[in-house]
Amino acid sequence: MRLGVCYYPEHWPEDCWAQDAALMRASGLTRVRIGEFAWSRIEPEPRRFEWDWLDRAIAVLADAGLGIILGTPTATPPKWLVDRMPDMIAVDRDGKPRGFGSRRHYCFSHAGYRAEAARITTALAQRYGEHPAVVCWQTDNEYGCHDTVQSFSAAARDAFRLWLAERYGTIATLNAAWGNVFWSMEYRAFDKIELPNLTVTEGNPAHWLAFRRFSSDQVVSFNRAQVDILRRHSPGRDITHNAMGFYTGFDHHDLAQDLDVLGWDSYPLGFLEQFRFTAQEKRDFARQGHPDIAAFHHDLYRGCAKDGRWSVLEQQPGPVNWARHNPAPLSGMVRLWTLEALAHGAELVSYFRWRQFPMAQEQMHAGLLRTDGKPAPALAEVRTVADEIAEIGDPGAAPKHAALVFSYPSEWITQIQPQGEGCSALWAAFSCYTALRRLGLNVNIVAPDAPLDDYALVVVPCLPIVPDSLSASLGAFTGQIVIGPRTGSRSDDFSIPDTLPPGPLAPLVGGKVVLSETFAQGAGYSGDGWEITRWHDRFEGDVQAEIIADGGAVACWKSGRTRYCSGWPEGALIQEIVSRAARDAQLECAPLPAHIRRRTCAEHIFEFDYASAEVRITPNN
């Protein structure tokens, strides 16, 4: 695994560059990621390019022996471009423009901006595509950051209508598929369909799901246009993009099909603070992040990546600026996070950023250097871990224990129709992931069409739409299976299957769900050390009630090698169910305390202690 760093030569006087590059190398870094926000410096006025400074910056970095990851600058179109085509601006759900003054101020559906993005990508690719130091391209930056996938603009509306016409063929098909007879919502033509925002009450969930799919497809096709240009002008280089944490605005399985390597940006402390962890977890892990945050995404994006190639393109090195509170990592955590990426198979960990920039929005975001150019605390850890990684070498492939099936449309569906507060497919997946990891298991988070043969245990936490491929692979699977609520509960167009949930998985599960209810905390059903929280499915079928709550509510049904978790898959209940399944799967489990996690590789076993920031690496013999 290589180490790298994100660098913005345009922020610093040219006479610093060589010194910076030398120190990077001396710190064990061999990759440098540049350029993704530099459009106003590359093309300060329409059609007037200034390549000189970038030529020189690349030369200096290359001369120091750094391989360059070069970003296309399309996340930050300059003001002159916005002034020329003001309607390229995205529109939010309330109908307000999302204007210039920060970043990501474009609508993915705007044809004019797409042409401009292609133009600047082509210009960059033509100039640097064959530069020997350019080893990788990054398209744009963090698609979807600041909730920018969905745009409610006229451009989006027009593109959505075309997308719908292509998907459904006739308006009658669409009306039937969406159940538009309900509330007289029928359309007479595709060009009468509006975007689903600004309705009096909730819109048709089928309408929303179509819009979420469309919006995701727009990201994928926007990205593909850049990839096509880069492949044409820069043969042999990897192409990557940096995904985010706990973010499902577009389908990463789709996007990754066009990339060689899928990157992601790892900010464990900011994520802990901003996402739905308990107050207790936020206190216990304030300077570490919850022990599953980084690994969950490592295992998720590895499963998204076309050939399993992935990296950390931005690694938090100190306090950030964007969470409600921004603590400093515990001493040792930067090393720990780096080694955990290694254990999970990363190609690269790139720290964000080299030197803290004393101006503008991210002035309080730490780098490896302080604003005064002196080393920040993380730099010493980076030096140490660079040596350790060299010593460890390749930790070897990780044996496959459990597969966790997740799809992006699952999360769209539970967002569109939670039915009970907090019932989210993404967080169901995270809870199941934690439960499996607390047993010391390796987990692969896979798409529904992934092969399952090599696993001993498959968990499907919440997958409303079950594709045929999954029905087939689960049917053929010989290990243990755990299925969670809402799985198989929807058709491709958001209707309940005629046969009731779990639809195509009914034979496997041995029954069907005849009633689903949700409830507040404290209004569920209690068991012996566990509880049915949030959700409960009533079941009919020829199956065995394996786990039963005090009043008789069944928490887990068992049919052959398949368990159905009829409460929301979280906490002690899902821990109990996956423990039983893992035992039946004859997986060797080693229950771990709340702050310890393990990753078993062919050559080494890694143990990460999130309380002390210590890492134990032992040979796997």
Next chain:
Amino acid sequence: MRLGVCYYPEHWPEDCWAQDAALMRASGLTRVRIGEFAWSRIEPEPRRFEWDWLDRAIAVLADAGLGIILGTPTATPPKWLVDRMPDMIAVDRDGKPRGFGSRRHYCFSHAGYRAEAARITTALAQRYGEHPAVVCWQTDNEYGCHDTVQSFSAAARDAFRLWLAERYGTIATLNAAWGNVFWSMEYRAFDKIELPNLTVTEGNPAHWLAFRRFSSDQVVSFNRAQVDILRRHSPGRDITHNAMGFYTGFDHHDLAQDLDVLGWDSYPLGFLEQFRFTAQEKRDFARQGHPDIAAFHHDLYRGCAKDGRWSVLEQQPGPVNWARHNPAPLSGMVRLWTLEALAHGAELVSYFRWRQFPMAQEQMHAGLLRTDGKPAPALAEVRTVADEIAEIGDPGAAPKHAALVFSYPSEWITQIQPQGEGCSALWAAFSCYTALRRLGLNVNIVAPDAPLDDYALVVVPCLPIVPDSLSASLGAFTGQIVIGPRTGSRSDDFSIPDTLPPGPLAPLVGGKVVLSETFAQGAGYSGDGWEITRWHDRFEGDVQAEIIADGGAVACWKSGRTRYCSGWPEGALIQEIVSRAARDAQLECAPLPAHIRRRTCAEHIFEFDYASAEVRITPNN
């Protein structure tokens, strides 16, 4: 009392209809409510009507012996209509359009839409008005649902100006009545008056009250236009509308004057979850609803109805889809709710809906049948209760114990000017209702102009504007009276009376309010087992301080047969006061536990146990 069900033949294949109708009858149902969302099927294109399917549906239902309640479909104008008159769309308080894509996407003040509503109503009435199976018409559906009474559109503004000109005659009168000299808010002409939204800080409360009255009047006149058409073309049929729970957006006393029967839609579990019950109540009654929710509305709408005729047009039969959490009713609750409607004098309980529709917005809303056509748990309870009702027959008239006086403008006033958080006239009424019911009393919730002679006790929880009729009826009343804070505190145009509150009731109350203060929880005045919460009135007059808090604050003043509650009328304080008043009124009280409620009728006494879902029916001898 009859039982019925809401049915959407347009959602189901025609070959199901006969079977559905037969099963309805076999389940004890004799009424079926149809048509209220079917505009796009009745008139799929402008002026092209498709009556055939509806003719056949009505025939099938009628042939099965079901009486039909036919709805006008004006709550769901089709897309082609919106496209023809885009400004028919209502505008929200922030100035955003409330567009097509769900329902109720119209502004009550739009003349063009009013004409269209009249046109479709006429067409329906002409076709089915004399059909022998059509026994009742329902106008529109749930006026005001999704906060749709107030529209801040240009159409509303223009209509509001006309309404004001009619009410006030001259602009000088309006300026004087509203106190517009304050902050130089004077207008020079009616056509200069704006809607009260989008002001820098709160608008003039008199301006808001006028707008609330206007908005209510627009609903009433919109409804009346349909009623007039239906009466013309469908003589002898009842006309009804379905009101909602805890909803005060328009004046139901006014609306009901044009109806034969007032219906309402009873969703006890959803209401418990969505409205201001305590966390404890939400837990204790999660699968039952608070024991006063259904009865409060039964007694409220019976009091609104012109001749006391009322019904439940939609009865929750299982989990719904629209609350934050959506639990399943406890087994037995559907029966209990049905019998409670009987005890309170309903003509009809109609379950919503027949079969759960697997698509669109309400796909998670239970019906009597599941989406797969099999019986949902409620169906068996319906069958049972249908038999029981037949056996019971008419429970007889309920003796009058206590009257609770409520008016819709009271709630508008406390919403416009709460003065202290949570000081709502509606919830004051609900609290007083609970206090009376905990004594085992029958309660009638009546308009301020209702006759009071037959009661032993009258409670006026919070009635800022006291009409002359009420002053007169209370003056002549010989029973016990309880008056709550803010009563008589406002003129018809939202000013404080010269004589101070309680204005015209001062002689009765024996004093006046010289200072009102509000406070947070814990900052009130404590008594012996009770507390003065939220609000306190200081009093001057020749009256007796009956109940006094520790520091000397008076909680209840007594003058002759009248008590004035000077704290907010809720909790233990109002329980104590109404208990004293009931005792003085020589009402036979039977204090009940928190989960039991009683309804005494001439023939039977009903006791409803909200803990166990049991109902005890005993002869009243």
Next chain:
Amino acid sequence: MRLGVCYYPEHWPEDCWAQDAALMRASGLTRVRIGEFAWSRIEPEPRRFEWDWLDRAIAVLADAGLGIILGTPTATPPKWLVDRMPDMIAVDRDGKPRGFGSRRHYCFSHAGYRAEAARITTALAQRYGEHPAVVCWQTDNEYGCHDTVQSFSAAARDAFRLWLAERYGTIATLNAAWGNVFWSMEYRAFDKIELPNLTVTEGNPAHWLAFRRFSSDQVVSFNRAQVDILRRHSPGRDITHNAMGFYTGFDHHDLAQDLDVLGWDSYPLGFLEQFRFTAQEKRDFARQGHPDIAAFHHDLYRGCAKDGRWSVLEQQPGPVNWARHNPAPLSGMVRLWTLEALAHGAELVSYFRWRQFPMAQEQMHAGLLRTDGKPAPALAEVRTVADEIAEIGDPGAAPKHAALVFSYPSEWITQIQPQGEGCSALWAAFSCYTALRRLGLNVNIVAPDAPLDDYALVVVPCLPIVPDSLSASLGAFTGQIVIGPRTGSRSDDFSIPDTLPPGPLAPLVGGKVVLSETFAQGAGYSGDGWEITRWHDRFEGDVQAEIIADGGAVACWKSGRTRYCSGWPEGALIQEIVSRAARDAQLECAPLPAHIRRRTCAEHIFEFDYASAEVRITPNN
């Protein structure tokens, strides 16, 4: 000190005026404040003035011996004016207009409205400028009330561009100063710069700071235009304005340079309820206000005023109408508040208002008289305190103990970039003020350029931008100094200084801040009876760690006579630090209980008991 009252003759029948005036005088009042909302009565139609009523009102009041404070009515432009120039309306951050119907419905940058404001001010000044009874003018009313300083209108945008061009000279200078290279935010011309709202994510903090400064300057120049007119036409009269509580929307140091006397509006109960006090404080002081609320503003605005002349232009006399809860003051509090103003050096306390107005927005706002014209409880206290004040006479100058340095841009910076929740410069100042007052000290809240020689102790709670004048005065200061976090952490254009914080104060502090972190409650560092909350600075330098938390985090660094508080300056930690500094400064401290405050004057010592509402006045011998 004089007492006065706010009076609206236009609200009352003319035959009340003389009686009102006589009762004012009999109650000990000698000043009456009128006119500030009367535009629609002075000029009911464009260019048609009605002076007669105002002539007579002034005559009646003057005849009774009352000195008149006359307000310009520009806070409430009449409807006809808005109709003539609809774009004078301000626009909120979301782009919504802030229309007519309450008050303050104008954009400070609208040239047309500025001309109208000058016109009405000139008309008033010409008519009454030399009237012998007119002793003072008040400009407008509560600039900024209802968040009205910032407007996002076209007028504001255009004026902002001019302001920027004047400040920065060239666009390159601006781009460099703001760090616009970050995210390609560079502008090519001043007329391409947008307002900072409606960006996709947070805008550049330098952009926001410039907009905050511009917005403040617009208020100052709007006010100055009125002052210039009034000075021209009304020589020898004082000019004042009424500031608000906990309000920092414009720079009061700047505004006060154009005024003779700075007034403020004191509503201790409303402020307690609406601002960030703890639940415990809100309960304990519900009917008194927190004991530092009034004094903090007395000492703040005295420090803002050009020559230290200040007054209370509105004093709460009973329950108000605008807080979430509105309790009545404890008996005695109106007297206490009045005496506390005396002790802190006020020229005038003017009660708001004379008689409660029974209509419009403030109908629930108490006055000295009730709506029925009878005395409200406060009137008797006013009469009493008027006599006491006469008896006390001049309490004498207050000896200088501690100076607290505060600047308005400090609060703008911490609002723009809190970095950790609740890290506000204003509230840091309030916490330090409380800590000093709990020691029984006199506190002067001063601008950064104030002379510091006469103090024994200077506290700088949080002053990101340290001007040269402060570096100089602190460098020359021989007393004890306490510096809080973020001080010296920013350049004038919101960038981190090259030398790291505390920038120019590094020599004084003896080190620099190398890392800042923020954290949630419970995730800080505990000490012995105190805690490091919200924020922590790591420090490098040749200084002594004076106070150290359990794990080793340093809470206070000491270098010579300067202490650096490296946690957020609040609670027990700042109490400990200022106690040490006061001791080292040899200030005579007298630690006070939580509900007692003291003010030491040359002639008298005042002790205010916020639990019992008692005041102890003893001679200072």
